[in-house]
Amino acid sequence: MRITTTNPATGQPLTTYDTHDDTQLERLLDRAHTATSAWGSTPLDQRLAVVSALAAALRAGQDRFARLITDEMGKVRAEAAAELEKSAVACEFYASQASTILADEPAGIDGVDAWVAYEPMGLVLAVMPWNFPFWQAMRFAIPAVAAGNGVLLKHSPNVTGCALAIEQVFLAAGLPVGVFTTIVVEEPRVPDVTRRLIADDRIAGVTLTGSNRAGAAVGAAAGHAVKKSVLELGGSDAFVVLADADVDAAAAAAVRARFTNAGQSCVCAKRFIVEAPIAERFVAAFVAGTRALTVGDPTDPRTNIGPIARSDLRDTIRRQVEESLAAGATLLTGGRALPGSGYFFEPTILGNTGPGIPAFDEETFGPVAAVAVAADEADAVRLANASQYGLGLSVWTADPEHGTAFARQITTGAAFINAVVASDARLPFGGTRRSGYGRELAAAGLREFVNTRTYWAAR
Incomplete structure (x- = not known):
């Protein structure tokens, strides 16, 4: 079988790749398992030297990799370059901090020598x-490799070129062959192949970033096999603007928060909840900022928003807008798929939303924002919590302490006060509710796929 990638800016085919059949998958899995066993015994300082070299390899290939990202999924070139730099910075964080995070921890028990060690778990399947x-795969793979684990990457078929390039950049950094392995599987076979890999004794655990449907399947398979899993799933983050906020600053941030990466991010703000006294001013500024965005060729430095990554994803966005309008939402700007080649959609803001409106209730994975007006702060809490998701939260207020107190009433994996929600290698990243479980990045992410082992030595 073969996979053909498509340029979403033109709708034209890019490259065709051979997929791995079951015999090839078995050979790659066995090689990865053997290589991972040896890698786990490699001294930590040698592993971290590879992680450090990986940062240099990413930067050396930045132009080439950024072009590949843009070609395969439509991200504007500046954002693609930023994704690669972010991956390099994560390498530097772990190269400098992993020895401390993974160090043995004495327990201080009288009469014995007792300590806790963090030891490699083995080969981990990553469904990305x-x-x-690059970033989604790297933010798991960098700490996994630093901890002494191996990675078996099953990436999304439409970014197969990126998936293979990631394996090559690890090899260029000096990682032994087989410790990081990309497998190429066509979409219809993914569920069955994933289940079989999770059940295989050579796989120690699994991590997935993706849809709730895929997460439920992977979580169930991991549970059946009694294996560790981490799930980073959907999000419908609330962006709450309280009555005392700097309206212009909040509106400018709202444009960035919603429309970065054409709105195709789990942590993009999606539900904009504004207290009534400032709602009219905020909406006017938000709409004006959105209308100023340029949609078009992602290779043009003047472009702010590129295409949606696939035609079916654009169809989903169009459906959500149409159903939301039918349910009572109002169209403030945008709302249409753009004519011509490529999968472009106008930056869109819907007003008069709230529970019961699809754009408010569902995850909108594209350039569509849902605005809801809160009668007061208590109503803002109600609206922010009116979601099945719990990934991130952004609160805007003149008083950061007040913002923090407000945020404590909302269930999410992260809360940002007067800032746009983002991931950072120095802080844990993950969600609650239907946004998943487990954490990536920082010390928590490094320790997710290790054997936390107790030692007790009698004197």
């Missing part, structure tokens, strides 16, 4: 999405 082709 297309929206940040």
Whole structure:
């Protein structure tokens, strides 16, 4: 079988790749398992030297990799370059901090020598999405490799070129062959192949970033096999603007928060909840900022928003807008798929939303924002919590302490006060509710796929 990638800016085919059949998958899995066993015994300082070299390799290939990201999923070139730099910075964080995070921890028990060690778990299956082709894979793989684990990457088929390039950049950094392995599987076979890999004794655990449907299947398979899993799933983050906020600053941030990566991010703000006294001013500024965005060729430095990554994803966005309008939402700007080649959609803001409106209730994975007006702060809490998701939260207010107190009433994996929600290698990243479980990045992410082992030595 073969996979053909498509340029979403033109709708034209890019490259065709051979997929791995079951015999090839078995050979790659066995090689990865053997290589991972040896890698786990490699001294930590040698592993971290590879992680450090990986940062240099990413920067050396930045132009080439950024072009590949843009070609395969439509991200504007500046954002693609930023994704690669972010991956390099994560390498530097772990290269400098992993020895401390993974160090043995004495327990201080009288009469014995007792300590906790963090030891490699083994080969981990990573099922990754297309929206940040390098960063999503790297933010798991960098700490996994630093901890002494191996990675078996099953990436999204529409970014197959990126998936293969990631394996090559690890090899260029000095990682032994087989410790990081990309497998190429066509979409219809993915569920069955994923289940079989999770059940295989050579796989120690699994991590997935993706849809709730895929997460439920992977979580169930991991549970059946009694294996560790981490799931980073959908999000419908609330962006709450309280009555005392700097309206202009909040509106400018709202444009960035919603429309970065053409709105195709789990942590993009999607539900904009504004207290009534400032709602009219905020909406006017938000709409004006959105209308100023340029949609078009992602290779043009003047472009702010590129295409949606696939035609079916654009169809989903169009459906959500149409159903939301039918349910009572109002169209403030945008709302249409753009004519011509490529999968472009106008930056869109819907007003008069709230529970019961699809754009408010569902995850909108594209350039569509849902605005809801809160009668007061208590109503803002109600609206922010009126979601099945719990990934991030952004609160805007003149008083950061007040913002923090407000945020404590909302259930999410992260809360940002007067800032746009983002991931950072120095802080844990993950969600609650239907946004998943487990954490990536920082010390928590490094320790997710290790054997936390107790030692007790009698004197």
